[in-house]
Amino acid sequence: MIKLEHVYKNFGDLEVLKDVNLEVKEGEKLVMIGPSGSGKSTTIRCMNFLEEPTSGSVYINGEKLTHQNKTKVIRDNISMVFQQFNLYPHMTVLKNLTIAPMKLHHKSKKEAEELAFHYLDVVGLREKAHAYPTMLSGGQQQRIAIARALCTESKIILFDEPTSALDPETIQEVLDVMIKLAKENITMVVVTHEMGFARQVADRIVFMAGGQIIEEGNPEHFFENPESDRVKQFLGKIIRK
Amino acid sequence: MSGIFSARAWDKVWTYRSTFALGLFNTVRTAFFGILLALVLGIIFGLMATSGKKPLKFISRVYVEIIQNTPVLLQCCFLYYALAFSNHSIGIILTGIISLGVYTGAYMAEVIRAGIEAIPVGQFEAASSQGFNYIEKMYYIILPQSIKIILPPMVNQVVNLIKNTSCLYIIGGADLISLTYSFVTGENTGGAYAPAYIVSGLLFFVICFPLTKFASTWEAYLKKMDQRIQFAQHTTIEEGVAANE
Numbered sequence: 001m002i003k004l005e006h007v008y009k010n011f012g013d014l015e016v017l018k019d020v021n022l023e024v025k026e027g028e029k030l031v032m033i034g035p036s037g038s039g040k041s042t043t044i045r046c047m048n049f050l051e052e053p054t055s056g057s058v059y060i061n062g063e064k065l066t067h068q069n070k071t072k073v074i075r076d077n078i079s080m081v082f083q084q085f086n087l088y089p090h091m092t093v094l095k096n097l098t099i100a101p102m103k104l105h106h107k108s109k110k111e112a113e114e115l116a117f118h119y120l121d122v123v124g125l126r127e128k129a130h131a132y133p134t135m136l137s138g139g140q141q142q143r144i145a146i147a148r149a150l151c152t153e154s155k156i157i158l159f160d161e162p163t164s165a166l167d168p169e170t171i172q173e174v175l176d177v178m179i180k181l182a183k184e185n186i187t188m189v190v191v192t193h194e195m196g197f198a199r200q201v202a203d204r205i206v207f208m209a210g211g212q213i214i215e216e217g218n219p220e221h222f223f224e225n226p227e228s229d230r231v232k233q234f235l236g237k238i239i240r241k
Numbered sequence: 242m243s244g245i246f247s248a249r250a251w252d253k254v255w256t257y258r259s260t261f262a263l264g265l266f267n268t269v270r271t272a273f274f275g276i277l278l279a280l281v282l283g284i285i286f287g288l289m290a291t292s293g294k295k296p297l298k299f300i301s302r303v304y305v306e307i308i309q310n311t312p313v314l315l316q317c318c319f320l321y322y323a324l325a326f327s328n329h330s331i332g333i334i335l336t337g338i339i340s341l342g343v344y345t346g347a348y349m350a351e352v353i354r355a356g357i358e359a360i361p362v363g364q365f366e367a368a369s370s371q372g373f374n375y376i377e378k379m380y381y382i383i384l385p386q387s388i389k390i391i392l393p394p395m396v397n398q399v400v401n402l403i404k405n406t407s408c409l410y411i412i413g414g415a416d417l418i419s420l421t422y423s424f425v426t427g428e429n430t431g432g433a434y435a436p437a438y439i440v441s442g443l444l445f446f447v448i449c450f451p452l453t454k455f456a457s458t459w460e461a462y463l464k465k466m467d468q469r470i471q472f473a474q475h476t477t478i479e480e481g482v483a484a485n486e
Contacts, residue, residue, distance in 0.1 A: 050366055075372025086367035090386050099381060100371040152371060 001026045001156060001187045002047055007056035009042055009211075016042045017053070018211040026155070027185045031198040034208035035234060040191045043208065044158050047189065048078045060156070075104055079149035083161040085141040087133035093120075093144050094129040097151045105152065112151075119147040123177050139170025143177050150181075157181075159190040195238060199223055207231050250433035254440055257430055264420035265444050271337040271416060272403045278342025279402060283349020283395075288379070290354040301350060308347035314408050316340050321412040337409045337416070345402045349395065356391035357383060389463050396456035400449045417441055 002024040009017040017039045024030050032040040045051040046058055049070040058065040060077050088096050097116035101107040107115070120126040123143040133141055142162055149157050159178070163171045175197050182188060182201045192198060198205055199219045206216045207230075215228050226232055254261070289301040308316070317340040324330055331339075360383050368378040407418035414420075421441040425434050 048370055050369060071369075071372055071374045074370065078370070080367075080370035082363060082367065082370075084361075084363050086361075086363035088364065088367070088382055088386075100373070103377060103381060104372055148371075158370075 001028070001061060002189070003057075003059040004043070004046065005057045005059070007043070007046055007053045007058065009039075009046060009051060010054045016211050017046070020046075020056070020208075020211075020213060022206065022213065024156075024187060024189060026187055029182050029188045029201050029203045030190070030206060031202035031204075032189065032191045032206045032208060033193065033195070033198060033234075034214075038208040039211040040206075040208045041160055042211075044160050044189055044191050047156075047158055048074050048080055050080075075152075077154055078156045078158060079152050079154040080158040080160065081142070081145050081149050081162050083165050085133070085138070085145045085165075087141055087145055087148070089133050092130050092132055093125070093136075096133065096144065097148050100148075100152050115151050115153075116147070119150040120144075122150065122180065123147045137170060138166045139173045142166065142170075142174045146174070146177055146181070154186075156187040156189070159188065159192070161191050161193070163192065163194060193238070195223075195235075207234070209234075246435055251436045253430065253433045254424075254436045257424060260420050260424055260430075261417070261440055261444065264415070264417035264441070267334060267409075267415045267420075268403070268406045268417040269448070271334055271341065271406050271409065272399075274338040275341040275345065275402050275406075276399055278338060279345035279349050279398070282343065282346030283353050286346065286350035287353025287357065290350060291357045301354075305347045305350055308344055309351075313340065313344045313405060314411055316344055317408050318411060333409055333412055333415050336412060337406060337414070341402050341405055341408070344405070345398050348398045348401075352391055352394045352398065353387075355394075356387035359390050360386050393456045393460045396452050396459075400452050403449055403452075404445065417444060 002022075004020050004022040007017055007020040008015070020039070020043055022043070032044065034040050042051055046053050047060075049058070049065055049067075052067060060073050063069070063073055065073055087093075088099070091099065094113065094116055097119065098107075098109070098112035101112040101115060102109060117126060117129065120129060123146055125140060125143055125147070128136060128140065128144070133144065136144065146157075146162075162178070163174050166174060171194070175194060178188075178190070178197070179201055188201075190197075190201075202219050204216060205219055205222045207214050207222070207226075207228075209230050215222070215226060215231050217226075222231070223235065226235065286301040286304055289297040290305075292298065317336065320340045321330075321333075321336045324336070364382055364386065365378065368382040373382065406414075406416045408414075409416040410419040410422065418441065421437050424430050425432065425437045
């Protein structure tokens with residue numbers, strides 16, 4: 001479904017990704033973890049060309065992403081949920097959810113709104129349909145952002161640290177929605193620091209450090225007997241027993 | 242001095258009212274088409290400045306810096322005489338439209354650039370991540386948010402352009418100020434300084450004041466709306482806290 005081949009990314013002199021190779025299967029839930037600055041956010045942003053790789057290739061559904069075709073490939077295949085939510089502040093929640101289906105996927109207003117209310121029910125915020133994003137809490141905004149991603153009926157949803165900007169109190173409500181989604185046949189790639197979530201939901205965990213993939217495996221392997229010292233060191237710091 | 246405000250002087254202005262009407266007409270049509278040109282140039286160069294493409298940014302920068310750092314009178318003369326001496330004279334009104342349009346366009350470009358740059362990068366990324374192309378992104382997501390930042394300073398530029406039509410005087414203009422000046426210095430019409438300039442000033446005021454008033458009302462309205470949203474945000478958070486206690 002997603003394939004990264006020898007992806008390198010430089011920002012000026014800074015090498016952020018050094019030969020990243022990764023394949024995500026259809027319906028797979030892939031969780032990416034690692035220390036700050038390890039390149040996991042850059043990797044996920046390369047998957048929808050918010051960052052275009054300096055070299056290497058990205059394939060979506062077998063099609064090679066290019067600067068020319070990215071808008072269409074993304075429109076047809078991928079959505080993203082951001083750390084800062086990035087809802088459109090000048091639109092109501094309902095408009096946020098219907099704008100892309102109506103303008104990009106040529107759905108009628110009625111179809112788009114039915115879809116929007118369906119996914120508002122999924123995230124449990126039907127009553128906020130006519131509110132403006134700034135009037136909602138962080139957790140609510142992020143659940144709306146997830147509903148917005150679902151409304152385009154993408155087969156792939158990318159989550160770039162979706163709970164990192166939230167109050168501790170509202171993190172769980174967002175994770176609960178994501179756990180619910182994980183039961184569907186959607187391909188999910190999640191960059192997160194929530195180890196509990198990773199353990200519960202991931203089919204596979206990828207650990208990155210220094211712009212490279214250090215280790216990957218299923219959660220059991222990963223949390224119980226990781227091979228590399230770098231992963232052990234990281235887990236030792238992050239998991240409070 | 243007493244003669245300046247005399248009834249005779251006012252009478253003279255009234256007699257030659259068609260001169261003032263013609264000046265007003267020329268000023269308004271120069272301004273109208275100048276504004277259209279300024280808007281088109283402002284949008285094109287403003288978008289170029291925010292395109293993230295180096296050559297386009299550079300071209301936009303060069304345009305803005307040259308125009309903003311030379312006097313509009315010079316630009317006006319340059320256009321008029323350069324064309325006149327190469328036998329391509331385009332007339333005073335058209336010269337005015339082009340030179341004022343190009344001049345104000347540089348300021349419009351800056352206003353639009355600033356308005357777009359004020360929108361957080363996350364908005365561009367969210368739109369791209371949904372598959373909006375450049376034009377769709379600007380039209381549906383970015384410009385509707387920029388417009389409230391852009392509009393007040395843009396109206397100020399429109400008012401400046403209207404007043405700057407007086408620059409046409411230097412190329413022998415047909416605008417309101419030029420005609421007023423020829424009226425008060427004219428052999429047959431001369432002398433009625435005060436009434437003529439008062440009438441001329443009033444005509445400018447009648448056009449420009451509603452525009453500036455509109456801009457300031459609009460700005461005040463936006464401030465009020467922002468406060469209202471902040472207030473709503475504040476109360477929701479407080480309610481949230483109260484609910485948790």
